Amino acid sequence: MTTETATPAPAPAPAQTSTMRTxxxxxxxxxxxxVALLAIMVFFQFxxxxxxxxxxxxxxxxxxxxxxxxxxxxMLLVIVGGHIDLSVGSVSGFIGxxxxxxxxxxxxxxxxAAILCILAGGVIGASQGYWIAYLKIPSFIVTLAGxxxxxxxxxxxxxxxxxxxxxxxxxxxxAGFIPDFIGPIxxxxxxxxxxxxxxxxxLIIGILIVVAMVFSGIRTRRRREQHGYEAEPFxxxxxxxxxxxxxxxFFTYLLASYKGLPNVLIxxxxxxxxxxxxxxxxxxxxxxxxxxxxxxxxxLSGIKTERLTFYIFVIMGMLSALAGLIFAxxxxxxxxxxxxxxxxxxxxxxxxxxxxxxxxxxxxAGAVIGAFIMGVMNxxxxxxxxxxxxxxxxxxxxxxxxxxxxxxxxxxx
Amino acid sequence: MNTTILxxxxxxxxxxxxxxxxxVNLDVREAEIHAIxxxxxxxxxxxxxxxxxxxxxGSYDGQIVYRGEEVHFKSIRDSEHRxxxxxxxxxxxxxxxxxxxxxxxxxxQARFGIIDWDEARNGARKLLSMVGLNEDPDTxxxxxxxxKQQLVEIAKALSKAVKxxxxxxxxxxxxxxxxxxxLELLLEFKKQGITSILISHxxxxxxxxxxxxxxxxxxxxxxxxxxxxxxxxxxxxxxxGRSLDDRxxxxxxxxxxxxxxxxxxxxxxxxxxxxxVIKGVNIQVRKGEVxxxxxxxxxxxxxxxxxxxxxTYGRNITGDVFMHGRKVDTSTVRRAVDAGLAYATEDxxxxxxxxxxxxxxNITIANLPGVSRGGVIDDIAEMNVANDxxxxxxxxxxxxxxxxxxxxxxxxxxxxLSKWLFSNPExxxxxxxxxxxxxxxxxxxxxxxxxxxxxGKGILVISSEMPxxxxxxxxxYVMNEGRIVGExxxxxxxxxKIMRAIVRAEGxxx
Ligand SMILES: Nc1ncnc2c1ncn2[C@@H]1O[C@H](COP(=O)(O)OP(=O)(O)OP(=O)(O)O)[C@@H](O)[C@H]1O
Ligand SMILES: [Mg+2]
Numbered sequence: 001m002t003t004e005t006a007t008p009a010p011a012p013a014p015a016q017t018s019t020m021r022t023x024x025x026x027x028x029x030x031x032x033x034x035v036a037l038l039a040i041m042v043f044f045q046f047x048x049x050x051x052x053x054x055x056x057x058x059x060x061x062x063x064x065x066x067x068x069x070x071x072x073x074x075m076l077l078v079i080v081g082g083h084i085d086l087s088v089g090s091v092s093g094f095i096g097x098x099x100x101x102x103x104x105x106x107x108x109x110x111x112x113a114a115i116l117c118i119l120a121g122g123v124i125g126a127s128q129g130y131w132i133a134y135l136k137i138p139s140f141i142v143t144l145a146g147x148x149x150x151x152x153x154x155x156x157x158x159x160x161x162x163x164x165x166x167x168x169x170x171x172x173x174x175a176g177f178i179p180d181f182i183g184p185i186x187x188x189x190x191x192x193x194x195x196x197x198x199x200x201x202x203l204i205i206g207i208l209i210v211v212a213m214v215f216s217g218i219r220t221r222r223r224r225e226q227h228g229y230e231a232e233p234f235x236x237x238x239x240x241x242x243x244x245x246x247x248x249x250f251f252t253y254l255l256a257s258y259k260g261l262p263n264v265l266i267x268x269x270x271x272x273x274x275x276x277x278x279x280x281x282x283x284x285x286x287x288x289x290x291x292x293x294x295x296x297x298x299x300l301s302g303i304k305t306e307r308l309t310f311y312i313f314v315i316m317g318m319l320s321a322l323a324g325l326i327f328a329x330x331x332x333x334x335x336x337x338x339x340x341x342x343x344x345x346x347x348x349x350x351x352x353x354x355x356x357x358x359x360x361x362x363x364x365a366g367a368v369i370g371a372f373i374m375g376v377m378n379x380x381x382x383x384x385x386x387x388x389x390x391x392x393x394x395x396x397x398x399x400x401x402x403x404x405x406x407x408x409x410x411x412x413x
Numbered sequence: 414m415n416t417t418i419l420x421x422x423x424x425x426x427x428x429x430x431x432x433x434x435x436x437v438n439l440d441v442r443e444a445e446i447h448a449i450x451x452x453x454x455x456x457x458x459x460x461x462x463x464x465x466x467x468x469x470x471g472s473y474d475g476q477i478v479y480r481g482e483e484v485h486f487k488s489i490r491d492s493e494h495r496x497x498x499x500x501x502x503x504x505x506x507x508x509x510x511x512x513x514x515x516x517x518x519x520x521x522q523a524r525f526g527i528i529d530w531d532e533a534r535n536g537a538r539k540l541l542s543m544v545g546l547n548e549d550p551d552t553x554x555x556x557x558x559x560x561k562q563q564l565v566e567i568a569k570a571l572s573k574a575v576k577x578x579x580x581x582x583x584x585x586x587x588x589x590x591x592x593x594x595x596l597e598l599l600l601e602f603k604k605q606g607i608t609s610i611l612i613s614h615x616x617x618x619x620x621x622x623x624x625x626x627x628x629x630x631x632x633x634x635x636x637x638x639x640x641x642x643x644x645x646x647x648x649x650x651x652x653x654g655r656s657l658d659d660r661x662x663x664x665x666x667x668x669x670x671x672x673x674x675x676x677x678x679x680x681x682x683x684x685x686x687x688x689x690v691i692k693g694v695n696i697q698v699r700k701g702e703v704x705x706x707x708x709x710x711x712x713x714x715x716x717x718x719x720x721x722x723x724x725t726y727g728r729n730i731t732g733d734v735f736m737h738g739r740k741v742d743t744s745t746v747r748r749a750v751d752a753g754l755a756y757a758t759e760d761x762x763x764x765x766x767x768x769x770x771x772x773x774x775n776i777t778i779a780n781l782p783g784v785s786r787g788g789v790i791d792d793i794a795e796m797n798v799a800n801d802x803x804x805x806x807x808x809x810x811x812x813x814x815x816x817x818x819x820x821x822x823x824x825x826x827x828x829x830l831s832k833w834l835f836s837n838p839e840x841x842x843x844x845x846x847x848x849x850x851x852x853x854x855x856x857x858x859x860x861x862x863x864x865x866x867x868x869g870k871g872i873l874v875i876s877s878e879m880p881x882x883x884x885x886x887x888x889x890y891v892m893n894e895g896r897i898v899g900e901x902x903x904x905x906x907x908x909x910k911i912m913r914a915i916v917r918a919e920g921x922x923x
Pocket of ligand 2: 457822
């Protein structure tokens with residue numbers, strides 16, 4: 001036998017064709033969502049006569065959407081894993097209700113009460129996940145049942161009435177801002193115009209985040225190059241980093257010129273970072289994608305698919321609980337109607353963000369941007385005075401449009 | 414008889430980053446059996462998809478002349494209207510529909526949208542008898558084996574008044590007997606004036622039935638041979654670009670102590686609990702030993718392997734598994750893997766791959782701890798592993814970031830193999846490891862098997878290709894209807910002896 005492993009030169013040109021154009025194309029596909037979000041923001045900035053980017057409104061926008069985003073993180077795992085959870089809205093409402101009962105009726109301190117509530121969310125997730133994971137009952141059905149059950153339970157717990165107000169400390173969760181350790185920077189303006197006072201701690205955090213981002217970006221590039229892997233061209237990297245950095249600085253500046261970073265934003269950012277890490281870097285995340293991509297193959301690769309599915313729903317339950325707390329703190333009262341319809345916004349956010357209904361595909365960043373797209377549209381249209389009915393129509397069309405665009409893009413590739 | 418029915422001229426087809434076909438020419442004569450051969454990823458399937466309109470006119474360059482006129486098929490339906498029917502490498506039947514329903518799918522025997530079931534059944538029966546399949550048309554597809562499913566596909570083709578039948582690796586998952594029957598059928602069709610294009614990696618079959626052979630290498634036509642010139646060696650040289658003197662690498666077995674023992678293994682059917690599929694099987698594999706399990710399709714070999722590997726098949730499983738003489742728990746895949754087992758499946762699409770993800774993620778998924786620390790994946794380590802195995806098993810792709818769903822069939826198989834090689838098992842069960850793999854790559858896989866054996870691993874190979882088992886195994890078990898009916902040392906084994914063991918067993922049960 002000829003020992004040479006002279007494999008014929010692969011004539012079909014391999015991926016060395018990473019020309020500027022293909023790079024631009026792939027990046028456009030990846031960043032299409034960001035572009036869409038920015039376009040929508042600019043659009044509403046004009047149609048609302050500049051109200052959208054007013055620091056107050058921007059802060060509001062974050063507060064209004066925080067609970068949707070937090071649930072979207074869990075929903076991303078659920079959908080990537082090949083499932084769906086229709087109960088998240090009802091569960092968050094129910095948790096808000098028991099939080100109110102604990103704190104308002106029984107006077108339990110906010111922190112232990114919140115911890116109990118999040119644990120309760122985990123238990124709820126487990127109780128749904130059990131049927132889905134181990135008894136293989138379709139998640140659509142189990143969580144549809146859950147949606148009804150917890151909607152009913154919130155009514156029952158609250159006795160059909162609103163319960164509130166919450167202790168002041170608890171309200172800080174949604175209404176509070178980080179303290180300014182350093183003290184404001186005051187920029188005097190011209191005659192008759194009130195001076196701009198900047199929340200310096202916020203600014204510093206923003207700058208630190210950008211610096212950290214640049215450094216970690218450069219470090220990964222170095223590491224890849226050291227091991228002989230071609231990183232993207234420096235120009236592309238630089239432009240991308242500069243753009244993202246500028247955006248972060250711009251938004252921190254806007255926030256700093258109002259009351260600074262809202263507490264919720266901190267919680268949310270930590271969760272988002274955690275979930276990005278979970279999905280991109282950890283074995284757990286990788287296994288969730290494998291599960292959604294081909295459950296049988298995943299099982300035969302030694303992945304405990306049942307337990308994994310169970311965990312996904314536990315995580316979802318805990319995030320729904322957190323969202324429920326944030327929402328209750330924001331309204332400062334628990335109402336039987338709280339949380340209703342949230343599941344639709346959450347699911348829409350994940351799909352707008354490019355997740356596949358078949359499972360196995362989807363990104364945290366996409367889901368977050370998807371949630372912001374929905375949020376900006378809600379906010380912008382409300383400011384413009386568009387009626388609720390038309391808002392729904394437009395949101396529905398945007399959801400459909402986003403998914404159609406995605407499918408079209410994939411077919412073209 | 415010598416008129417040209419089809420001419421493809423200068424066909425070029427590119428996918429993002431890959432030129433799959435480059436200026437390919439093919440001419441096929443009326444009522445001939447024209448074989449297309451080439452390595453994995455050479456572009457055979459792609460060429461046939463261009464021809465049948467799967468890739469519509471406009472998505473490729475070049476010209477297709479069919480029965481004297483240039484055609485521009487926009488879809489599969491267009492080509493079917495002209496009598497061109499393709500049977501894909503991966504069967505496309507709906508598992509939960511009946512044979513009759515599948516045969517007439519998209520072509521229902523209906524008047525005003527209402528299906529005439531009697532006519533459908535009768536029609537199906539007639540077609541089934543033409544392909545020599547003796548099954549009730551109401552049987553669900555899931556309930557018949559792959560061999561029969563293949564025949565149903567052909568019956569379906571016949572229902573469409575086929576003039577040019579394209580078969581993409583039709584015998585890859587068929588037993589020798591079924592393959593022979595299918596080839597017989599093609600010869601029968603030929604007499605009736607039906608032209609066939611046959612893609613296969615089984616060169617012995619091709620040399621038997623083909624009138625002419627076109628060889629494709631790296632997306633280009635190399636040559637077309639006439640019947641007189643055809644010989645297996647000639648084909649291989651042309652396909653691989655060099656000659657292969659030997660089909661099986663030589664090996665000097667170094668057989669060590671006992672590694673795997675399976676004792677009194679019995680398994681029942683997952684749905685029909687009273688049907689025993691595996692009946693008291695005993696099997697042993699020593700370190701450094703390559704052991705084969707021969708048998709006909711449906712002998713229960715895959716069922717046996719899967720039931721041992723984490724009980725992924727069957728129920729009411731009884732029996733014991735020992736590794737190094739110690740009893741081990743293999744009741745879940747995780748435990749089986751921890752005990753040192755690995756099982757590379759025969760069904761890459763259903764059980765082997767996450768088709769929407771790329772090569773890199775597929776290779777590491779069974780051994781993520783091997784590329785991570787504390788549950789965090791080290792992406793450089795992962796890249797290294799993926800590139801390493803891509804090279805080792807010679808996966809033809811643009812990079813490790815190619816989505817496995819876009820790989821050619823044989824290359825998908827290599828990804829499955831890589832995945833389990835990377836899990837670094839002590840005992841590797843390979844279920845049809847060379848199905849759909851070209852001769853050159855087969856040799857490479859045998860070399861890998863030998864190397865593993867040399868390292869002291871045990872290897873259990875399930876294969877329906879007897880020459881392959883005879884070529885690489887130190888010992889061969891013969892399985893029939895869920896029982897071990899023979900055991901032969903590699904040196905004394907022969908195709909006849911294996912067949913005799915099977916026939917003797919069938920005689921006993923009959
Ligand atoms: N949809 C696709 N996207 C990208 N590349 C593709 C796609 N389909 C096929 N290819 C590439 O085109 C080449 C030819 O593939 P093709 O399936 O035609 O090979 P083949 O000759 O049939 O191989 P095998 O014998 O393994 O079946 C391969 O390199 C494959 O990776
Ligand atoms: Mg092929």
